[in-house]
Amino acid sequence: MKKKIRIMKRLIGKKMIVMLLAAAVLCATVLCGCASDGKSRGDAARADGEKEITVAVNSETGTLDPAGSIALTYLSYSVTALDELLTYDENGEIEYRAAESFEVNEDSTVWTFHLREDALWSDGTPVTAEDFLNTIRRALDPASGSGYAVYLFPIKNAEAIYNKEADMDTLGVTAPDDYTLVFYLEESCVYFLDLLRLPVYTPSCAKYADSVSSGWDKDPATSLSNGPFLLKEYVPDQYFVLEKNDYYWNKDEVHLDRIIYRFFDDTQAMASAYETGEVDVAVSLSSAVMELYEGKEDLMVTDQIATRYIYFNLNVEPFDDVKVREAFNLAIDREELCQIIGADTEPTYNLVAKYMVNKTTGERFVDEAGQPFEENVERAQELLAEAGYPDGEGFPVLTYSYPSLEMDSDTAQVIKEQLKENLNIDIELKAQELQANYSSRYAGDFDLCRMNWTADFADPYTYLSMLLSNSTYNCSGICDEEYDALVESSSREQDPEVRFSLLHQAEQRAVGEQFYIIPLYAMKSVNLVNPQITGLRQIPASGALEYRYADISQG
Template identity: 35%
Template sequence: MKMSKLKKALALVVAATISATLLVGCGDDSKSGSNEQVLTYNLGADSKTLDPALNTAVDGGIVIVNAFEGLCRTDEKDKAIEGGAKSWTISDDGLTYTFNLREDAKWSNGDAVTAHDYEYAWKRVLNPETGAEYAYQMYYIEGAEAYNTGEGSVDAVGVKAIDDYTLEVKLHSPTSYFLELTAFPCYFPVNKKVVEADSEWATKVDTYVSNGPFKMSEWNMKDSLVFVKNDNYYNKEEVKLDKLVMKMVLDETSAYASFQSGDFDMIESVPSSQIEAGLADGTFVKYPNLGTYFLVVNVNGDNASDDVKKVLSDSKVRKALNLAIDRESIVKNITKGGQIPAHSYVPEGIPSNDGEDFASKEYFNPSGDVKEAQALLAEAGYENGQGFPTITLLYNQEGDHGSVMQAIADMWKKNLGINVSLSQQEWKVFQTTRTQKKYQIARHGWSGDYVDPMTFLEMWTSSSALNDAGFSNAEYDELISEAISEMDATKREELLHKAEDILMDEMPAIPLYYYTKVKGIKPYVKDVQVSQLGFVYFDKAYIDGK
């Protein structure tokens, strides 16, 4: 899932399969004498969309996982547990899942949540007219890819409501993490009646009908989202917060000031200049985060001049740019959040079948190799940067991305003799620009959707809507396809390693560091669950001792 900000100070997963659950709290109305449990949390972003089918960013995902619920939820180790489904059975061949839904599950408007809502929602994601970038995440389902790519019928998609409370799902090959996928936002149900009545349903309070622990009560544009306990939620007795206020303050210094003054009880990201002191005195908490911060290169040079298109399409140039970056310096002097300098695209933190980490291979020296970078650039025809056109490095303006991008531009100038123009855009605009490939090189970040290398590698297939680089390699596509169908764990891992070998040789993505997540948390905030996949869950949170 796309990471919106560097300032999230995200970087490596030190504990691969654990999500951190920490006591995090809430600002209440104690000043007015109220006993109401209110938590004010700065999301730090104005989300592009809150539609479970269309969202691809972590910020929007945090909102959605607190308003909606899938067939499964995930526990502190990101393993599937019962959610909208109270039980399920899996056929002996691992291809057919039968989910038994809770009969007491309701939408926030009082409608019953049925298996038909799930069938409708999943097929809506796959409908090519919906334009869901995450449609590929459902390609494990029989007939899903064919329907999404216009080569098959919706009737052939292997999801069917047997009755109101029984959902049958057929996969084309066994998928060990399929239950975890059903806890991911694009697999969440939506209320068919509401969605079909208003195409803008996800932009209005009155029509933002959800089935999770919280329901929306206010939407103050560019300021805040306010959620209250969903009294129609089947597990409402376990929800302790009466109100969850999600603020949209983009500037981290301003958000930090509000945190210090007590106006915010928790902030999603913190100023890098404050991280060392905040971690030392306990003001901040560092969580594992399974993700990689990287640069993405528009390898086809769309919308660029011929000379820029020529350099971007050359893998020798891309590898030279990669080796001219000193990642150790970036994490030490700029990000300062305990991030790990990258040496691969798949981040550390995913267990391998042999007991090692999947990311055990070092594709390049994290500190760079200037001599080799210069040699590669000379081989490409640009010795000492002569004749190399000025390239534009694009980033979103929120957070400290600008500091990182400036450092990279300086390294490329010093080490390769090339000129870089920096350009910034607001987060919503930036996402669209990058998706439409109207850039040359841009910052990017990806947080895993589940704990498996596939969540990082599948996005670079030729057909993936999340492939912002425009990268296309037939052998890579075949390796990913084979890995999806391979039942032998060792052989599957070998296929995925070979795929990453190609990715790191072609270098459409230039990894910079592995995320960690540093958040500001008041000591009176309890039982907020922070997942290594980037989500923050407030369904068990409460305030004690403010």
């Protein structure tokens, strides 16, 4: 009964959020009437005839350097400003971008890419193989802080170079000429083409991109683009502007003149800015928006290939005890959590994203194996007692660190309540600015830490690789030889059925036996999009919106 009352209180609170958001939107509409630059809600184009859209995104985080510390801001920028070698379209077909063709040897250890000779940087100079090498070499310096460096490790000697055990001149990447790039791998890697959309495989102009700390990446004079748009202006904590790149090899297919990304601290402000016409697209909004805009053509709800979960720090007692980690997992009621958090969430018990599809079978990966574990409060209490903390007695007060975003704050409160009610454990809550949360997690400065991972490529390896002992994203001290062996064996396996069986075994060990994480929920992305905008695509790997070939209808 107590639980039902608490859920009802939370749901009533969500209704109040809808009402407050509706009131804020109405107030903003009355006060502002229309947006700047001659645009209004019904007119996405500028008064001067240029095609421009403004996109609301979460607060500024990270660098724009593909070899640096990557977060949300880079992901917004790169999807329209940078061309990778190649990618996959929504039908699973290869879409060539910076490369125009490739060859691979019989055992898939030597990959040769032929670059477009008509590809130019936004200053009109050629994009060459050396620019790709520039990013790779810089990312393999730990001082760059690239979490994606681990995805270079399939390359011969890359891991040894990262660990200062080999010299850079031994790296298995060569440029026989300006327009040929050859990768020599340590061993067969069946998902290598999927990796090519990652930042560390993206070029950075060797003329300017010297280090992650020099500031070249946010200076329009030095932050060159090889994609459809170029960086025109960057104002920290406010916005950045991308303009059409007239040197882009495929410029005739680019219809927008300008994209402005505006930073917002909270989703309510983003939704209000959308309603007043200050922005044309607002992404990753509160679930309250689903109810407010139900039935309206502005509302676009998409599957996120993402998992929200919690990292244990295994270097902090008692999280070095698997019984404690299992108790935490079994004591959390994810159905209740999602009822409270919002309709855009769905319980998950996996690390691999709930909506990720096995490209071989067409089925969701997580549906092809049993659920890693089941919640059981009584068993959780027994495990905690076996670990030496009967009814929570003597359990230290530890801290849960999380970004001070609405969804994460609500989640933290529910987790705190459930652990208190079900295990008689008190945890302290530590809300942090988003960038501070990233930094403390990466430094291992946490007890429990919120983690969210949106797939970088359409393969379960993008998730399972993060728990490898040598992973640059392994922030919690996991060192499991059996797990490492399963994941590494899957990378070499050519038979898709055998390979996915190994990946399922690896996830079961990590999530259902050793309980290295606390999976919480999968998410849908609640977006508002001006109906005049056409040609939007979804990136198959992540589910995020892509604007590079968007247009504005004149009707």
